[in-house]
Amino acid sequence: MDSTDLIILGAGLAGLCAAVEAGEQGASVLLLEKQPDVGGSSLLSGRYMAFAGTPMQQEKGLDDSSQALIDDMMSVGGGVNDRELVDAYGAHQLETYHWLVDHGVEFKSLQAVSGHSIPRGHTIDSDQAIGTLFQRAQELPNVTIYLDAPAKRLLSDAAGRVDRVYYEMDGEARITLAEKGILLTSGGFSQSEELLAQFAPHLKSALRIGGLGNKGDGLLMAWEHGAWIRELPYLNGTYGFHPTADGPIKHQGLAFYKGAIIVNGNGKRFVNESLSYKLLGNAALKQPNGVSYQIWDQTVMDQSVPGDKLYDFDKLANHGLVYQANTLEELARDIDIDPATLKQTVSEYNEAIKTGSDPFGRKTLTHNYGELIPIENGPFYAFRTTVAMLATYAGVAVNTKAQVINPYQEPVLGLYAAGEIAGGFHGAGYMTGSSLGKASVFGRIAALSALGLDVQRSEKTSKSSS
Numbered sequence: 515m516d517s518t519d520l521i522i523l524g525a526g527l528a529g530l531c532a533a534v535e536a537g538e539q540g541a542s543v544l545l546l547e548k549q550p551d552v553g554g555s556s557l558l559s560g561r562y563m564a565f566a567g568t569p570m571q572q573e574k575g576l577d578d579s580s581q582a583l584i585d586d587m588m589s590v591g592g593g594v595n596d597r598e599l600v601d602a603y604g605a606h607q608l609e610t611y612h613w614l615v616d617h618g619v620e621f622k623s624l625q626a627v628s629g630h631s632i633p634r635g636h637t638i639d640s641d642q643a644i645g646t647l648f649q650r651a652q653e654l655p656n657v658t659i660y661l662d663a664p665a666k667r668l669l670s671d672a673a674g675r676v677d678r679v680y681y682e683m684d685g686e687a688r689i690t691l692a693e694k695g696i697l698l699t700s701g702g703f704s705q706s707e708e709l710l711a712q713f714a715p716h717l718k719s720a721l722r723i724g725g726l727g728n729k730g731d732g733l734l735m736a737w738e739h740g741a742w743i744r745e746l747p748y749l750n751g752t753y754g755f756h757p758t759a760d761g762p763i764k765h766q767g768l769a770f771y772k773g774a775i776i777v778n779g780n781g782k783r784f785v786n787e788s789l790s791y792k793l794l795g796n797a798a799l800k801q802p803n804g805v806s807y808q809i810w811d812q813t814v815m816d817q818s819v820p821g822d823k824l825y826d827f828d829k830l831a832n833h834g835l836v837y838q839a840n841t842l843e844e845l846a847r848d849i850d851i852d853p854a855t856l857k858q859t860v861s862e863y864n865e866a867i868k869t870g871s872d873p874f875g876r877k878t879l880t881h882n883y884g885e886l887i888p889i890e891n892g893p894f895y896a897f898r899t900t901v902a903m904l905a906t907y908a909g910v911a912v913n914t915k916a917q918v919i920n921p922y923q924e925p926v927l928g929l930y931a932a933g934e935i936a937g938g939f940h941g942a943g944y945m946t947g948s949s950l951g952k953a954s955v956f957g958r959i960a961a962l963s964a965l966g967l968d969v970q971r972s973e974k975t976s977k978s979s980s
């Protein structure tokens with residue numbers, strides 16, 4: 515039987531970070547990817563990564579720290595996230611940012627994004643980032659990568675240690691032995707109708723837009739070997755997508771984090787727009803016929819960020835997806851809402867933000883960042899918006915070494931998990947950038963732990979986050 519030190523299942527961001535880290539440590543690695551191409555959901559992502567204390571922030575005079583990031587993460591997660599996992603992220607996030615930069619990943623810009631009390635959304639170009647890490651993995655002579663090679667089952671030895679992967683390639687069944695560990699980096703189950711129907715029936719009408727291979731295979735394989743599961747009750751969709759986003763282009767716009775309001779098909783607001791877009795998604799799905807629109811004015815439009823996945827409102831308009839009108843009444847007619855109601859909704863909102871008495875409790879643009887601005891400067895814009903199931907987050911229980919654990923908190927010997935497949939980290943809410951962030955941080959941790967190496971805090975990390 516073939517053997518190798520590590521077998522990694524899934525070549526998204528977590529799997530590629532793990533493969534490169536392990537390969538550079540001298541381990542022999544077999545990386546299996548089910549799809550014909552690498553990248554998974556990581557390649558489709560909105561591209562934000564949550565890091566604190568970075569040189570990009572320092573250049574903008576932003577004083578941030580790992581501790582502040584941890585505090586925001588716990589607050590957004592409603593305190594039900596696993597504090598030890600969040601602390602581990604805090605301890606290794608800056609070191610991982612530098613690791614990615616050292617490996618050629620380019621961070622393009624910095625934005626204020628959902629859930630953060632300071633601009634912390636570091637954008638990557640996912641093609642560039644995934645392409646660079648994939649190339650590095652291919653250059654390492656001790657890393658073997660098989661595409662179109664779905665893992666099917668895990669096998670264990672007589673002592674219960676998970677040590678072999680049964681997979682398929684070129685129409686053949688194969689089994690390879692992992693001497694040091696098997697890493698599950700196979701993503702979530704946002705494309706599994708069966709698992710979504712079981713665990714998130716409330717998301718039946720949400721669009722499905724995650725990586726095509728993300729059907730929860732790793733979860734099923736881990737469950738068979740006794741893994742516990744975490745965060746299933748907090749499965750949410752993400753608000754901000756155009757109804758056509760399940761097609762080839764994932765049109766998305768979050769004008770509400772720049773000052774837009776959200777109204778339902780009756781022209782009424784129904785939520786505090788500064789909340790996490792996961793919570794907005796829950797609120798939007800409960801509206802009559804699931805219909806809602808973002809409404810904004812020229813002041814917000816002027817904040818369009820060219821090329822940004824979330825904030826390029828001009829691009830959405832150029833694609834014909836944004837309604838534009840000189841008055842709110844005309845806009846209302848265009849979107850089939852009663853003009854008087856929409857006008858009243860906007861004027862009540864403008865008045866409420868002047869007096870600081872918004873009935874939905876909105877005080878800021880995102881989380882607790884950014885000053886609200888009235889919607890009064892025409893032309894006015896509307897963007898039909900819906901909810902998408904793009905990432906599941908709930909997943910196998912892991913400890914801070916990324917070891918998969920059973921319901922009694924004991925490691926399932928030989929088995930590690932990182933990235934979207936791992937639960938426990940986000941808690942009841944979700945902050946932008948924490949999923950790609952977690953994939954990179956814990957992908958590296960999983961590889962090093964499986965090799966019996968400590969994840970050292972780099973000098974850079976200790977200096978910058980102290």
Ligand SMILES: Cc1cc2nc3c(=O)[nH]c(=O)nc-3n(C[C@H](O)[C@H](O)[C@H](O)COP(=O)(O)OP(=O)(O)OC[C@H]3O[C@@H](n4cnc5c(N)ncnc54)[C@H](O)[C@@H]3O)c2cc1C
Pocket residue numbers: 523524525526527528529546547548549551552553554555556557558559560561562563564663664665666699700701702723724725726727728729730731732764904905932933934935946947948949950951953
């Ligand atoms: C449209 C969109 C926008 C997003 N925006 C953001 C954002 O801005 N910031 C953020 O932090 N997160 C974002 N996310 C979420 C984030 O992209 C994912 O949670 C993250 O990329 C998961 O990384 P991963 O490596 O764990 O999984 P993936 O990148 O999904 O990789 C998993 C891989 O495993 C493979 N696989 C599955 N089963 C098997 C098997 N049996 N055998 C072998 N291989 C298998 C899959 O084919 C896939 O390639 C977004 C997601 C989407 C879809």
